[in-house]
Amino acid sequence: MARGMLSSAEMDVLKKNPYVEDVNRQRILYIYEFKCFFMEQYLAGKRPVDIFRQAGFDVPMLGEKRIERATARWRAMYAANGMEALRGQVKANAKKKAVARTKKKAEDGDREYGLQDVADKLEELLADVKAYENRVRQLEKVTMELTDRMKVLEKRSNELVIEKEVLCKARRTGGEQNDNGCNNTELYQLIREAAEACPEYANVTKLCEALDVSARGYYSYWKR
Template sequence: MSKIIFNEHQRRQIEQNPNVVLITDRSIQYTVAFKLKAVQENLKGKGPTEIFKAAGFDLEIIGIKKVQSAVHRWKKIYQTYGEDGFTQERRGKGSTGRPRAEKLSADKKLEKAEARIRLLEAELAPLKKARRNGKAGEEESFLTPKEKYQAISETIRLFQLKNMTRYLCEVANVSSSGYYKWRQNMEKHSLREEADYQDYLLLKVIYDEAKGKIGYRGFYMELVDQLGKPMNHKKILRLMRKFNLYAKVRRANPYRLIEKANEAHRQIPNYLNRAFKQDEPGKVFLTDITYLQYKGGRTAYLSCVKDVATREIVAYKLATTLKLSIVYETLEQLKHHLDGNLHPEAMIHSDQGFHYTHPGFQTLVKDMGLKQSMSRRGNCLDNAPMESFFGHFKDEVDYHEAESFTELHTQVIDYITHYNHTRKQWTLKKMTPASYRSHLIAA
């Protein structure tokens, strides 16, 4: 059974397509003519997604896997039974297929409606939380009255039944007065569904512009910019779950274990000790190097310095080698950034890479008047904010597609400018690093 569950708005949207005969919350029944056309076009070389798009279906709602499996199933039926496979009843005869659409009498329609309700109960009941039936130690899954009302309404609408409401209520074991009262509130539910869908369209535009790399906090800040007023973050989370807007984020590598090392570095202790919450710009800096692989199997190396208080990248250097010059030039940029305004307790923190344990680097740091601190061995969490920046960079920049070092260098400059001046952060009171620096200085 498909894992995709269609909501009411999606069902109504799909139902408007002339190629659809019947739709439930989990399945779609298509016309015989569309099935034949899809099989014939597929045999000529057209792909399933192309066929369904040309027929006016929204694949983001239906799902690509459902489309591919449907065309594969129809083609198998066509190759085995020909066109008759779509018009003759195949169920119970050792093969797959769907029953043909027939003109039914009123009695047949009633029987089919009753069977339809039972089918909905069988499909929905396992999904509901088990509720006590009054007997100790026993549990039973059943539909709530609201869910039964929904099943009755869909059955009447889909099968176009008339004067059958009272009978269907008896079959579902609910009162007809309760059903009519529920129908009176249907308009409110429809209006809310429509309002949710309009909000979803707004979120979808932002989601597509960010290439899916945005969460509810990013949505919140972006909506404040666009609308001038916030949308409740709980509502944003609800809409994201409802319409499957999941943030495409990096996943932790379970095979990369962090070594629990308690010994401090023999030469430079860990003076910072993860004190990443600072409120004085220019007091604590973090530095590290990451590698960037771009087209042609080539590798570049990015060295950065980050101000812990403002989250701002204040110095960086992109190079094609890991020579010591990469960290020397980064320190020169940091010196230029400070411009003689050195905090009396200024500190620079790094991991235990060979660049930072080298005597030349340590001497240059000391000459600049900075105190040096190092993470414990094998513990990347001791330099977490710097690692976080590199992670966001690799998530949000298509550096793999860079054709040359020059193009990669342009991407680095553009992203750091964006990160410092236009990319808002939730933990910085929803400000950009540059704005937050001005805020701290003013405070």
């Protein structure tokens, strides 16, 4: 039974067969392992169509003529130089593909770009620029947040330094009225001195808490 050119559907079916290297409308290229398998089975006395059917091929789709031609070709190659001769065709096919890819690449390199090509490339570049700008904005936002956080931490660090200094002064001052060793009036004075010396970082509320006095008492005292 003769067959003509393969249809697109038939080509898709053949491409799924693991024994097929490549396929086009006129020709099917089989892998070296299948050719060896075919010859082993053929030499063992099996019919070519049965061997193809055993390998998962749809014999009516291929056509008996196509199978007969493949059989005659592989028999001649095997008779000339054994199984290794069957590999030569695979190498030749691979070389043809490599040459075709090289030729196509060269043609693409020599091809003149038209207005549509330029427009497509420009659109691609603009998309990249937009993505880059979005990323930059995100990084700027994160940088600002980190900067604000650093300012807060720096301010609190300076406040703690002042609180420590005031506590040290309070312990050096005489008196037995509270745990710091001095009375509230003396503590109010230490807080005020710190606030006047460093108004940017002297947190009166925090200083009052550190010296265990009331912030309300502090402000009331200085309003008298």
